[in-house]
Amino acid sequence: MPRLPPAPSKHPSVLGVDIGGTGMKGGIVRLGHGPKSGTLRGDRFRLDTPQPALPATMARTLAQIVSELDHREKAPDADSRVGVCFPSIVQRGVCRSANNIDPSWIGVSLQDTFEDALQRPVTVVNDADAAGLAEARYGAGAGVPGLVMVITLGTGIGGAMINDGVLVPNFEVGSLELDGVMAESRASAKAREREGLDWPEYALRLQRFFSHLERIFSPDLFIVGGGISKRPHDYLPLLQLETPIVPAMLQNNAGIVGAALAAHADPADGLLR
Known part of the structure; x- marks a missing residue:
């Protein structure tokens, strides 16, 4: 089973995006140890989820969010991996359910769709899993x-x-x-x-x-x-x-933080792959 990776020793900045049925929000996440770890550098950036929430339109909205974050002062390198959490079962990067999203997503490779839109590596994780990772590392479940x-x-x-x-x-x-x-x-x-x-x-x-x-x-x-x-x-x-x-403890930032944490994990840890 996948294990929560060791906390980074420094404070790397990683982009995390939380995709929901009504809104999509992202931020620059500060990982690592210390009182500020697991927090955002600057404000979240939010856009409404396009309706209908189709793969092409959601991918374009994701690209808008990432572009906004990329232009901020403390953004990571523009070719760095982005973490995205998504409201579905995610199996090896592929969407396997659609309880609260458009059914056209089922069977679509989330990872391929988002990597094509962003032209950079992406890690996709179930939204509740992202929140769980964030709370287990930085929130009410820490320790x-x-x-x-x-x-x-x-x-x-x-x-x-x-x-x-x-x-x-x-x-x-x-x-x-x-x-x-x-x-x-x-x-x-x-x-x-x-x-x-x-x-x-x-x-x-x-x-x-x-x-x-x-x-x-x-x-x-x-x-x-x-x-x-x-x-x-x-x-x-x-x-x-x-x-x-x-x-x-992390409330509405949990998905963003957990997505960034998943993106920063070494694939060898088996966190999501």
């Missing part, structure tokens, strides 16, 4: 032994499983069954907004979901990410779990 599960609540539900630093990729917890349907259709942040649930009502659904995960996987720590992680006091105190559950 935590055992099984850490990072669950992102947003348009869908993403998940990353990291056991003693070993990433299990493409951990699609949003596709688990809950009340006879896919869990993300009932317990995602989008489902809460769509159905107008107040926080106690939503917490009941999260209770069922996290209890199900707890029963199956017996994790040592849950980390909750996604935009909802900005409001942990509205729902986390309402959950009754044996497993500790905490909000993600």
Whole structure:
């Protein structure tokens, strides 16, 4: 299984881009050790995800984001590898699912498509895996032994499983069954907004979901990410779990940071290949 690579000893700058169903955002990530590691150099740059979100249009938007970042003062070399996280199962650089993106992506080589658009090397990783890598290295999971599960609540539900630093990729917890349907259709942040649930009502659904995960996987720590992680006091105190559950620390930058971390990993580590 792929292992989280050792932290770089210096502070290299790496471009990371987080592709979502509604927005695409990127930044220059400072890796390495120290209090500033895992943070962005400057502000994020965001563009709306084109609709329909087709390969050609999304690749052009990605190129716009990278071009903007390339022109910033502390950008890495223009031919350096870019990390991209994407909302699908990513198997050897190929898109294998399309729950929240256009189905035309299925079977498309994300790596080839993005490398053609950028004319430079690209590492592509599942978006929840990227968030998990970032939290395990620089966030709420740093130094935590055992099984850490990072669950992102947003348009869908993403998940990353990291056991003693070993990433299990493409951990699609949003596709688990809950009340006879896919869990993300009932317990995602989008489902809460769509159905107008107040926080106690939503917490009941999260209770069922996290209890199900707890029963199956017996994790040592849950980390909750996604935009909802900005409001942990509205729902986390309402959950009754044996497993500790905490909000993600990197919040909306987790995907960018994790993508950059994956891009900086030595392929020999087997992180994504």
